[in-house]
Amino acid sequence: MRTFIICKREHRLEIPEKFKEYDNRSPEEVVEYFIKEFTKPGDTVLDIFAGLGTTLILAEKLNRVPYGIEYLEDRCNYVTSIIKNKENMIHGDTRKLLDYNLPPIDFVFTSPIFMSKNETRNPLNGYKTEGNYTKYLNDVQKIFTDLKTFLKPHSYITVMVSNLKTEGLTTLAWDIGKTISDIMRFEGEVIIGWEGPRDRESFGYDHSYCLVFSNRQ
Numbered sequence: 001m002r003t004f005i006i007c008k009r010e011h012r013l014e015i016p017e018k019f020k021e022y023d024n025r026s027p028e029e030v031v032e033y034f035i036k037e038f039t040k041p042g043d044t045v046l047d048i049f050a051g052l053g054t055t056l057i058l059a060e061k062l063n064r065v066p067y068g069i070e071y072l073e074d075r076c077n078y079v080t081s082i083i084k085n086k087e088n089m090i091h092g093d094t095r096k097l098l099d100y101n102l103p104p105i106d107f108v109f110t111s112p113i114f115m116s117k118n119e120t121r122n123p124l125n126g127y128k129t130e131g132n133y134t135k136y137l138n139d140v141q142k143i144f145t146d147l148k149t150f151l152k153p154h155s156y157i158t159v160m161v162s163n164l165k166t167e168g169l170t171t172l173a174w175d176i177g178k179t180i181s182d183i184m185r186f187e188g189e190v191i192i193g194w195e196g197p198r199d200r201e202s203f204g205y206d207h208s209y210c211l212v213f214s215n216r217q
């Protein structure tokens with residue numbers, strides 16, 4: 001596994017105009033790299049924060065079987081409209097993962113909705129209620145604990161996350177890394193160095209992390 005990848009923060013896939021203002025997709029180059037690294041054709045690939053479906057679209061293109069969960073209905077409907085395995089895209093809440101009928105999973109690529117430590121709304125329910133960083137990290141820990149029950153033995157997961165400079169410093173990547181490594185074996189990180197100008201999704205840094213964990217003991 002490489003430990004440093006330079007990548008343009010660009011997307012080959014066009015999206016409808018209405019999603020462009022909050023385009024927080026993971027770049028295809030990164031997602032494709034990890035799917036190829038950790039899976040083979042026919043494997044099941046899950047994204048528990050599916051967003052606009054980059055993981056599902058690329059998994060399908062590479063002849064893997066995609067599964068996804070997305071909280072926002074319009075995003076979920078958009079993904080369903082463009083993938084072939086439509087029934088595998090769930091409009092739901094990944095905090096209720098155990099309620100869904102997911103098959104055994106070979107690989108997870110996901111990028112959670114981010115939260116900075118000073119934020120007071122809950123990003124895990126579309127900012128509908130109040131929230132705080134400690135509760136967010138507890139929810140993330142429960143999500144990954146539940147996720148483990150669907151993972152095949154020896155499978156890998158990759159979590160793309162950044163530290164944040166946007167509203168004061170938040171060590172989000174470190175905190176999520178620690179949270180998940182309490183549950184799964186931390187296999188290492190791949191630093192994604194962003195080439196070119198920063199945009200609002202750069203969160204103040206010119207790099208992100210893909211944290212790799214395995215289901216091994």
Ligand SMILES: C[S@@+](CC[C@H](N)C(=O)[O-])C[C@H]1O[C@@H](n2cnc3c(N)ncnc32)[C@H](O)[C@@H]1O
Nearest residue numbers: 025026049051052053054070071093094113124
């Ligand atoms: C960083 S984006 C993921 C982008 C995705 N990797 C892509 O390339 O399109 C995080 C997504 O998680 C979704 N989300 C937030 N809370 C959720 C929850 N409780 N259950 C499922 N999805 C959730 C958000 O609506 C958002 O679309």
